[in-house]
Amino acid sequence: MYSYIxxxxxxxxxxxxxxxxxAFTLMRLTPGDPAHFxxxxxxxxxxxxxxxERLGLDRTPVEQFGxxxxxxxxGDLGQSMxxxxxxxxxxxxxxxxxxxxxxxxxxxxxxxxxxxIGVISALKRKIKKNSIVDKVLTFFVxxxxxxxxxxxxxxxxxxxxxxxxxxxxxxxxRPTENIIExxxxxxxxxxxxxxxxxxxxxxxxxxxxxxxxxxxYIRTARSKGIxxxxxxxxxALKNTMxxxxxxxxxxxxxxxxxxxxxxxxxxxxxxxxxxVDSIGRRDYPVIQGSLLIVGMGIVILSLLTDILYGVFDxxxxxx
Amino acid sequence: xxxxxxxILTVFLISALLLGGAxxxxxxxxxxxxxxxxxxxxDQEPIVSFDLHSEMRLEELLMLVYxxxxxxxxxxxxxxxxxxxxEASDDLMTWTFYLRxxxxxxxxxxxxxDDVIASFDRFMEMGSRAWEFERVESWEAIDDHTVRFYLNExxxxxxxxxxxxxxxxxxxxxxxxxxxxxxxxxxxxxLAGTGTGPYTLEEWEPGEVARFVRNENYVGPEYEAGLHxxxxxxxxxxxxxxxxxxxxxxxxxxxxxxxxxxxxxPSDDLExxxxxxxxxxxxxxxxxxxxxxxxxxxxxxxxPLLRKAVRAAVNPEEMxxxxxxxxxxxxxxxxxxxxFQQYWDDYTDxxxxxNVELAEYLVEESDYDGxxxxxxxxxxxTDDRVTIMLIEALQDIGLNVRGISSDHSTWFETKFxxxxxxxxxxxxxxxxxxxxxxxxxxxxxxDPWSWRDxxxxxxxxxxxxxxxxxxxxxxxxxxxxxxxxxxxxxWIGDEMYIVGTADHVRGLTPFDxxxxxxxxxxxxxx
Numbered sequence: 001m002y003s004y005i006x007x008x009x010x011x012x013x014x015x016x017x018x019x020x021x022x023a024f025t026l027m028r029l030t031p032g033d034p035a036h037f038x039x040x041x042x043x044x045x046x047x048x049x050x051x052x053e054r055l056g057l058d059r060t061p062v063e064q065f066g067x068x069x070x071x072x073x074x075g076d077l078g079q080s081m082x083x084x085x086x087x088x089x090x091x092x093x094x095x096x097x098x099x100x101x102x103x104x105x106x107x108x109x110x111x112x113x114x115x116x117i118g119v120i121s122a123l124k125r126k127i128k129k130n131s132i133v134d135k136v137l138t139f140f141v142x143x144x145x146x147x148x149x150x151x152x153x154x155x156x157x158x159x160x161x162x163x164x165x166x167x168x169x170x171x172x173x174r175p176t177e178n179i180i181e182x183x184x185x186x187x188x189x190x191x192x193x194x195x196x197x198x199x200x201x202x203x204x205x206x207x208x209x210x211x212x213x214x215x216x217y218i219r220t221a222r223s224k225g226i227x228x229x230x231x232x233x234x235x236a237l238k239n240t241m242x243x244x245x246x247x248x249x250x251x252x253x254x255x256x257x258x259x260x261x262x263x264x265x266x267x268x269x270x271x272x273x274x275x276v277d278s279i280g281r282r283d284y285p286v287i288q289g290s291l292l293i294v295g296m297g298i299v300i301l302s303l304l305t306d307i308l309y310g311v312f313d314x315x316x317x318x319x
Numbered sequence: 320x321x322x323x324x325x326x327i328l329t330v331f332l333i334s335a336l337l338l339g340g341a342x343x344x345x346x347x348x349x350x351x352x353x354x355x356x357x358x359x360x361x362d363q364e365p366i367v368s369f370d371l372h373s374e375m376r377l378e379e380l381l382m383l384v385y386x387x388x389x390x391x392x393x394x395x396x397x398x399x400x401x402x403x404x405x406e407a408s409d410d411l412m413t414w415t416f417y418l419r420x421x422x423x424x425x426x427x428x429x430x431x432x433d434d435v436i437a438s439f440d441r442f443m444e445m446g447s448r449a450w451e452f453e454r455v456e457s458w459e460a461i462d463d464h465t466v467r468f469y470l471n472e473x474x475x476x477x478x479x480x481x482x483x484x485x486x487x488x489x490x491x492x493x494x495x496x497x498x499x500x501x502x503x504x505x506x507x508x509x510l511a512g513t514g515t516g517p518y519t520l521e522e523w524e525p526g527e528v529a530r531f532v533r534n535e536n537y538v539g540p541e542y543e544a545g546l547h548x549x550x551x552x553x554x555x556x557x558x559x560x561x562x563x564x565x566x567x568x569x570x571x572x573x574x575x576x577x578x579x580x581x582x583x584x585p586s587d588d589l590e591x592x593x594x595x596x597x598x599x600x601x602x603x604x605x606x607x608x609x610x611x612x613x614x615x616x617x618x619x620x621x622x623p624l625l626r627k628a629v630r631a632a633v634n635p636e637e638m639x640x641x642x643x644x645x646x647x648x649x650x651x652x653x654x655x656x657x658x659f660q661q662y663w664d665d666y667t668d669x670x671x672x673x674n675v676e677l678a679e680y681l682v683e684e685s686d687y688d689g690x691x692x693x694x695x696x697x698x699x700x701t702d703d704r705v706t707i708m709l710i711e712a713l714q715d716i717g718l719n720v721r722g723i724s725s726d727h728s729t730w731f732e733t734k735f736x737x738x739x740x741x742x743x744x745x746x747x748x749x750x751x752x753x754x755x756x757x758x759x760x761x762x763x764x765x766d767p768w769s770w771r772d773x774x775x776x777x778x779x780x781x782x783x784x785x786x787x788x789x790x791x792x793x794x795x796x797x798x799x800x801x802x803x804x805x806x807x808x809x810w811i812g813d814e815m816y817i818v819g820t821a822d823h824v825r826g827l828t829p830f831d832x833x834x835x836x837x838x839x840x841x842x843x844x845x
Contacts, residue, residue: 031725031728031729031732031733032726032728032729032731032732033728033732036728036731036732050445054501054502080525082367082368082525083367083368083506083525083526084367084368084503084504084505084506084507084509084523084525085503085505085506086506086525091525094524154567154568157567157568157571158571161571161575162571162574162575165575168575168577169568169571169572169574169575169577170563170568170571170572170577171561171572171577264564264565264568265565265567265568266568267561267562267563267564267565267568267572269524269526269527269528273526273564274526277365277526280726280727280728281367281728282728
């Protein structure tokens with residue numbers, strides 16, 4: 001187990017280096033000179049060159065990478081070219097306090113919606129081939145998966161916020177200021193992220209449950225007189241969790257991608273919007289630093305998922 | 320009977336007078352601003368810096384905190400601000416500015432000539448508009464409230480050149496200028512009480528929020544406000560700025576009562592906002608200019624006949640109609656520079672008739688041989704729609720045009736590569752001083768200006784060195800003629816700035832939002 005974790009950590013370090021190189025290279029390959037954002041439309045070439053010098057962009061790409069990555073190894077991701085020259089780590093982690101609760105809430109909403117739908121669909125399908133409940137629930141999840149995040153988000157704003165006034169249309173309140181308001185501000189974005197992704201998990205739960213419910217040990221459990229609820233949750237559902245966990249992991253990664261759009265739609269100051277804004281201004285240190293942290297987050301998530309497999313299925317060995 | 324009628328008439332007249340008086344006084348009261356309250360304002364862009372020496376957007380928010388020596392009034396004449404008065408020597412080689420007394424930075428230290436000199440030192444080293452001050456050779460503080468500038472050639476418009484808010488000479492404390500030198504002013508310094516304006520910056524999280532609080536010790540000009548100049552009353556206790564990038568979210572936030580003022584409002588949403596009785600819409604007097612640049616230095620448009628053909632082929636009215644309802648745009652085929660804007664009615668009819676037959680004839684007469692014409696533009700909705708109409712118009716007269724769309728940054732960089740494009744879509748605010756037309760540099764923003772020749776330079780120098788208004792206008796007229804003959808910019812019209820406000824917001828006028836500028840300094844809430 002431990003040797004497996006150490007191996008994964010070492011792979012993670014390699015991934016870290018690769019993400020750093022890719023993030024750095026991609027930004028240099030993207031057209032658009034950050035220096036142009038610091039000068040007016042009327043600036044001379046000499047003025048632009050002066051700014052490039054100040055930003056260190058006059059050095060060779062290899063030199064620039066060396067300076068940046070040696071800083072990264074010391075825990076210094078550099079400073080934003082804009083935003084009052086604030087350190088990238090300060091900017092990112094401040095924004096992460098918005099994004100991480102949103103990711104967790106979106107995932108929670110997704111799972112809490114998907115598992116009952118998947119289980120009920122499977123049970124109804126098992127009882128009757130053309131079950132209406134199964135068809136309605138299948139339509140419900142397919143409807144979710146067919147809708148783009150931003151469109152669903154705008155619908156929620158229009159009907160629930162502006163129409164009914166139940167939740168705020170945009171913005172964010174920090175939990176330290178008012179925990180209930182913080183939740184209210186995150187509720188609609190979490191639904192916008194969670195509902196479309198619930199479909200994927202629900203489909204996985206449904207198909208796995210259908211398989212598991214046909215297995216002999218389920219029949220044996222029922223014949224032993226174990227309560228139906230216990231059979232479904234303890235015996236059937238638990239055995240679907242390996243695949244479901246993988247799907248949840250994919251869902252989280254998908255939500256991390258989705259927050260880029262949803263944070264813009266709901267005007268949330270999370271790291272998704274930080275990355276988008278920084279790309280627009282070619283704020284290299286912020287983009288590179290943010291991609292590096294997000295990349296590492298995903299590596300850690302993958303490792304945790306692998307470890308959880310063992311919890312749900314003791315047969316899995318890590319050697 | 321007559322007496323009774325007279326009595327009734329008298330009572331009626333007195334009542335009418337009293338009522339009229341009451342209404343008038345109510346009206347006056349309604350015009351008087353009320354102190355107090357909080358206003359939440361949402362624009363699409365985040366505040367990324369408060370350094371006005373660089374040309375930053377949202378300068379009206381930055382100007383709540385930081386200020387300059389002079390500002391333009393509605394006639395685009397420089398008026399006093401941190402400088403109360405100024406004088407030039409007879410030969411226009413020396414300018415002396417007298418500073419307002421009693422002005423303090425927000426940390427309580429008095430503003431003096433040393434602060435102005437230190438700010439000008441930095442501005443000349445790194446300011447985005449420093450090139451406009453190339454004539455200024457040296458500068459010094461004469462006493463605590465007097466600064467003097469020594470020039471290497473006569474210059475008549477120095478106070479006007481100080482007057483632009485964005486990229487201009489904002490005054491920061493001397494200690495701060497010494498600390499940062501030509502580098503960026505850091506986050507903490509903006510929150511350290513380093514401004515002189517009517518509001519102090521109390522909180523700022525870049526990209527999230529900026530909170531401004533009334534400066535109770537504010538000392539400023541007392542004459543009536545107009546455009547950037549004049550009195551700045553800090554009616555509000557607090558102004559909160561929250562950027563909302565997505566237009567649909569911005570509008571929803573206003574409709575849900577979460578913000579008080581939003582900008583910009585897409586013209587497609589104008590009617591939707593008007594249907595809400597709690598919302599008001601204000602449309603600017605002058606808008607963002609939509610225009611196209613032709614490249615007269617390389618490629619097909621080195622041929623002046625082909626440039627004229629483009630001018631004759633476009634129908635600005637038809638092109639702008641895609642921008643929404645009539646009130647959201649205005650045909651304006653004059654140059655976009657401030658000084659010409661004032662006379663645009665005169666110029667429009669004189670120079671720019673559309674004539675497709677003429678355009679086709681000019682294409683035939685030119686050396687054009689079917690080469691590809693590359694039209695580069697930044698992709699957003701407005702650019703897309705107007706640009707596509709231009710492409711169609713030019714294809715109709717036989718030009719082989721290809722539209723090349725990219726993000727703003729890529730498009731901006733492409734403009735500098737003169738071999739990469741033939742036509743470039745552009746847009747810009749109207750507040751561009753004549754100094755922008757300075758003929759001394761040919762590479763600024765990749766602008767290839769065919770009309771920059773000796774004659775243009777002569778008239779340009781006239782505008783910069785004469786104090787006689789008639790002579791100035793004559794020079795401007797000649798510059799305009801040369802620009803028209805050069806035909807390297809195709810001016811289409813103005814897309815108006817539209818602002819949505821909650822109905823309790825007062826003090827916003829259409830002229831105030833000209834050039835995207837909302838003067839929150841004089842805005843109040845009921």
